[in-house]
Amino acid sequence: MSEDKKINEFLYFALRNKKLRIGLFIVLFFLILTFIGPMLAQNDPFDYVNPGGAEPPSSEYLFGTTFFGQDVFAQFVYGLRATFLVGLLGGGIGTLIGVLIGFTAGYRGGIVDELLNMLTNIILVIPVLAVLLIIAAYLEVRTILIECMIIGLTAWPWTARAIRAQTFSLRTREFVDLARLSGMKSSKVIFTEIAPNMMSYLVMAFILQFGGAILNAATLDFIGLGPTNAISLGLMMQVAVLWGALQLGSWWWFVPPGLAITAIVGALYVMNVGLDEVFNPKLREM
Amino acid sequence: MLELDRVSKTYKVGTFGGKDLHAVMNVSFNVGDGEVVSLIGESGSGKTTIGKMILRLLPITSGTIQFDGVDISTLEGAELKDYYRKVQGVFQDPFSSYNPIFKADRLFKILQEEFYPEIKNQEWDDKVESAMKDVGLNPNEVLNKFPHQLSGGQLQRFLIARALLLDIKFLVADEIISMLDASRRIDVLNLLADLKSLGLSILFITHDLSLGYYISERAVILYGGSVAEMGATEKIYFNPIHPYSQMLMACVPRLDQEWEEVDVDLRGKQFEHTGGCIYFERCPIAGNKCLDEPPLIEIEEDHFVACWKDFEENA
């Protein structure tokens, strides 16, 4: 079978999957919003545009304004951009480290595995939030990039464990032996036999890391340890709560960012389930 | 054709490899041209490990395996590939022998890519088709399907067809029957028998003694990684000498005779190589002498036993 045909078949099943379609639709919707949103927003997210202070949504301010008279819609779309950046970078770093460590440990086995496993376990038992707090608190100026690094560097152990287990089980599968018996070189065995089986795992690990990073960032932002020079959805909620939006009933201030985070992370998880069905030929027919 | 000489496999176990686990200990036997040898043993006997060492899927800890006079552990690159042109394996679990995300016939494509890049696609497809017919498969029914859409028997035949395409001299068949249904087993066994009559040598690894008898001229009985008894099939089956072989023969459920009264030891097996006879712990007739490892001695023509008790009786 040719490569194109394989991809076509994959796309066919991917596009037919309802879960994947719904998830993808929601994520794409928000992703597109991050691009065209800033064009639609007439105001800078930090400008105090409405001298009247907090006001509910109106035709002038689509999502209303904050206690300080800032445009919530502008903050929302810029914040969304930060959220996707954190997901992409933070989740990306987490996935990359996790995959490298997990794959090496699982494929090499023996002493290498034991050492890497030990490292993974150590990182795993360190209370991540506490470390994040300390690191974040030490840095005077925090950029989104630094936040991504912090999140990525602490989130990889679960991925590493999952990938290690998967590699380990694949490596001992008889089709790998059979490929060797077919005279394949080790590198070819890894790339043509093991890696394709890992693809679904990789994509899914990334999706989970992506969602996890967004949630982690929101937590950090919410407790006031987010970036100092940018806006994000978590930061919006933090400021809203700090200035009594809950008590004042300014729901338009914290509902959009909260809803967006929930929707994106939820959609990612739904996509994850859908992808599982697409990648596994056995589940396709159901 | 194939000769194993004091082959051992030791694994390091425990934290940082503190302990040795002897999966296979000093196993020597050979398989002649066009001969079928059954390698019989229970779980943990090391039979699969031996098969994998012959196929160069596991490194040998000590000892040598020679194929046509060449030490196979020295083969590298093109030589190893040449070895695989002559020696192939089929494994127990047909389902795990296939990469689940690819169609089952990809197996043949790989073979063509690796071994016969010079053969044209059309010609290769014809070869594949005739090999499929040789193993009793209807190509139209089974080609272009995912592994999970085929039955265990079909998958197993695929694997044998794959070996046939290579025109091999030696086949390691590791429990290839046990996952099949009773009415299909005999077909695969007969297929192996036919191949043998065409000159193929087979190492038939099994735990089922009646299957072993049907197809092989010689049998090797393994216990805890060591050879307990080996020789001509009739001698092993009808005149077992080693207490383990005797117990095994008495416990096999047969369709033509009922179980004899034998005491079966239900204690868990622990293969600990303490230097003595590996069967010491479970042996009903073990004596002091058995604290030393018994050598494998030819007690009659083509019948080898590793048991002190028997040596004493004949001394």
Add this chain to the structure above:
Amino acid sequence: MSLQVEHLTVYYQTLRGDVQALEDATFTIEDGEIMGLAGESGCGKTTLGHSLIRLVPPMRYVRGKVKIDSEELPIWGMEEMNPFRFKKISIIPQYAMNAMNPTRKIGKMTEELLESRKVSFSDTLPELKRRLDMVELTHDVMNMYPIELSGGMKQRMVMVLSTLMDPTLLIADEITSALDVSTQKAVAEMLVEFRNRECCNSVMLITHDLSILYQIADTIMVMYAGQLSEKAATHTMIHSPRHPYTKLLISSLPKVGVKYAEKRLKGIPGSPPLLLDPPIGCRFRERCPVAFDKCLDVPPFLEIEKDHLVACWKEFERDA
């Protein structure tokens, strides 16, 4: 009569329709009988065994009656079956041995199991200890974790637990399959011992291995593609089977002493039909060497000799 099954039909629900896994099964198991239920994978033997005790989706009850000790068994109702499970009818599932909770001590697990069936643990303890002695397990196992037990020990423990309430019928599903030959023999013989000591009245031993049944079963029932083919006393079944499928199956089994060079055994050509849309009439028809036009009707399961039941039109004709 310990078990009476009449016209039992059970299907599997799938998205593509009903899989007709068990069609119109009618048979009995006598008091003290060890009945071996044999057949190839997918023949419905496990469906039959499990439907008698836990008929849960995707299994679907279609029709039929089951009586145990002349009392009707409400197999169609999950709740209604509760008073019967474990006490009247009990099962040793295929992978029970490896399904024990690894974090629970055996004693604790037993206690939980009994309480869930509303049986007092302390009242049962003396009997439990007696049973442990019977299978040569020390009482210490109660304080052990499953991992500390060998395969044979675990299998015995599961057997003791399943028969603790002296069930009328014990269903044993492939309990010897994953074991080494020596352990296999011990476990099989223990099953006979349980019956002899009346820890259970009768046994249904489900297996694909006829040679094990030849050793310990009193009767053997063979199934093919969801239909009952033949039931007879063990010796009769192995040495003079009547159904064409049973004949072919038994003659295809390699025996010690049979070599291909001297006697080449023959398999059964073809493969079993898909039960999603099974052929009408006798389901073995397409592979059967003696099939004729009458086989387009489903043959009844009739007693052609004393205690020898067969579902084959050809055999009925021969006897007529």
